[in-house]
Amino acid sequence: MAESYRRSRWSNALFVAPYLVVFFALLVFPLFWGMWLSLNKVDLFGGGQFIGLRNYARVLSDPVFHQAVRNTVVFVAVSVPTLVGLGLFLALALNKTTRGSSFLRGLYFSSSILSVTIVTLIWRIVFIPNDGLMALIFNVLGLEPIGFLSTKGWSLFSVGVATVWWCIGLPMMLLLAALQQIPADLYEAAALDNAGKWRVLTRITLPSIKPTIMLVAVIQIVMQFQLFGQALIMTNGGPAGSSRPIVMYIYETAFIRWDVGMGAAASELLFVIILCAAMFQYWISSRKEVA
């Protein structure tokens, strides 16, 4: 009985076949095809010609790409800590069972289900010059209005605000779920141990949800490196490319200038950057665990 249970049969593979087909068709194949494309000269008229690493050399020497990488790194470096920090703050604040807090949880999460077009539309209304909400507020306060979407620096900032607003739901929910896993009697023991609010937060709550904080950070790093829609619709990368992220560079290269090989090479580079960033984050967190 145990023997027949253990013996593997090829027919068993049928059970995983549907998944494997989808996995190979939609993930593995495109991954390798993309790698292959990045080694070829491919344009609108098709017809690949193997050119080795030349696409990579072109991308790496392109100042526009450098700028896009810089923009994206700055964007990730600011937006991810904001998302994690704000998400944690909201989760801590809403970790109650009152009706008000359930309503607010729903409210904060609701932005996540909107499509990027609606999100950007909303934030364009806020940031747009002359008639935008910010412009109105600045007017009322008698301040010089800022062209949020058309000033260097402010444009990327505006995209960041819209992104945080759009993406805050998931970190908040994940952290909230983690908070609710903490047994209540730990807090009771801490109360009997005279622990103040700050000590409870730093010695009990945060250590308990640390794995989730790390998970949220890695998810957000991976997601925010792929910034695209908000930047495209809100600022179109402007002014002077100061809010152009890497994905937009890839898009312009591959689908506007139809230099598909070069776009694929840039994609592979982005893939490596994301991988390194996520691994670095993971390494940092696991190294502290040992100490």
Added chain:
Amino acid sequence: MSAPIEIANITKRYGALTVLEDITLHIEPGEFVVFLGPSGCGKSTLLRMIAGLEAVDGGTISLGGERIDTLPPGKRGVAMVFQSYALYPHMTVAQNMGFGLENLKTPKNEIARRVQSAAETLEIAHLLDRKPAKLSGGQRQRVAIGRAIVKEPQAFLFDEPLSNLDAALRGRTRLELAQLHQRLGATMIFVTHDQVEAMTLADRIVILNDRRIEQMGAPMEIYQRPATKFVAQFVGSPAMCFLPVTGMTDAAQGVTLDVEGAGKIEIDVRLPAGFRRDGASVGIRAEDAKVLDRGQPGIAVGVKVVERLGDRAFIYGTLDNGTEFVVEDSGRSTVASGDVIQIGFDPNALHIFDGDGRAYHHSEEA
């Protein structure tokens, strides 16, 4: 280090549900008090109110003469051991034990000294650098006790601390707790629904039931002179057997009872004028009844099950009228299921309960 606890007119409600009503209880310094009662009777709730983890809806609690029910849990001078231990999973054993003292800004070397000495007392000194996840259940339990000891509280509160241990370890830990109590001399309150724990550990048992204190007293007093029918049937294993009383006449010494299934029995007991006769019953414990030799006149019991415990045996059966009955016999008992045996008992070992469940016992023991 030990202080008296004064619980006065404590009431607790959860919405419309009243869990405890007008509980008044005085606990002497250094006394070991056990709260015993059926599940859901509010033992934990009462303990948690003393600890400050549950709000009080009425009445006051004082410790060492100082009113504590208005203080936050940490300021009450009590330490609690939770059923689930509630150890901080990210701290080592030493940090777990020292956390409370750290919060009080106790000097580091003082913390280390107290943690070390508590750890030695509990024989967990070699575990101080481990995290709770890497401890066995029994070791965790010791750490939880250690965490309470280092605080040098005026009173210890235990909420079923032994219920997660296996039987052997539970027995051993029970003994150690008794020793710990002797050594520390601290006031301790212990919640359990295990009678053996209650009987062996307590200086005094408080039986809670249906929002009230049903009875409090020394373990043997509770066992031998239960105040109510509830206590009589709740304490003792196997449970006391009850036989309905159908009639009652005064006798020269005490009363003569008409006991259903057992005939007329004369008992030396003084019953008050207010004794409610309808619904009255008598109760007898298994060890107070004995199997009579063949041929001797007694009460016939049809044997259903014989439970052999080695040193003794419990014989479960029914009387002629179907009432269930348990009698203890020696370990060498030859009684088998299906037999009909004759049993007898000393009438004065009977407990008499009136229609309201109040208990009366043989006069001499009074």
